[in-house]
Amino acid sequence: MTVERLPRQFFNRPILQVVRELLGMRLVRLEDGQRLSGRIIEAEAYRGEEDLGCHAYHGRTARTQVMYGPPGHAYVYFTYGMHWMLNFVVEAEGFPAAILIRAIHAVEGTDIMAARRAGQPPQHWTDGPGKICQALNIDRKLNGCDLCDPASELFVEFDEPVPEASTTIGPRVGLYSVPEPWKSIPWRFRVETKPFLTTEHAEITE
DNA sequence: AGCACGATTAACT
DNA sequence: GTTAATCGTGCTC
Secondary structure, X not given: OOOOEOOHHHHOOOHHHHHHHHOOOEEEEEEOOEEEEEEEEEEEEEEOOOOOOOHHHXXXXXXXXXXXXXXXXXXXXXXXXXXXXXXXXXXXXXXXXXXXXXXXXXXXXXHHHHHHOOOOOHHHOOXXXXXXXXXXXXXXXXXXOEOXXXXXXXXXXXXXXXXXXXEEEEOOOOOOXXXXXXXXXXXXXXXXXXXXXXXXXXXXXX
């Protein structure tokens, strides 16, 4: 089966639609031809200069420049003095909007991820935005990376979409000092944890 | 040049 | 539930 990278057209649409459809898709990181990948199970939308939770509320700066660029690129930033965060730039060029990838379910290259997430059990390899970047070796070198360039080392492949009924929506995480309504606006999307299963079985399966 | 704070994590009580 | 770790960013002198 031939799997294709999601085209720029996919990212060049209203952000909430893109976030919703990203669930289940496969994030792929290539390192010397080695594939590290996982299905996206949680993501959040950050949209426009009015959104006080979005870095672009400062306007265009050296850091947020990528968010104003064309869709389908990676916006990778550093925070809390130690963690990298991976985002996808979406919507039209000139308008700042990005999707934070918060959690993936590891599929390929899990031995390498396990080594980088030393001491952590599988369920904690990639269940946070900083953890994903640690497991997949994503840092400032990938900021601005074109996800739609056939030669790029970071991209998204089509995989089985997640049914609407399996998606839960809620407020974004970690915006402690952001004023309302932005603090509570329901722009966080995640694949619902299946009930009646223990944590170690509550994962996406084919 | 200095400052406050952050789209977090891991370890602890 | 609480907290230390740690430094880039954008703002104010």
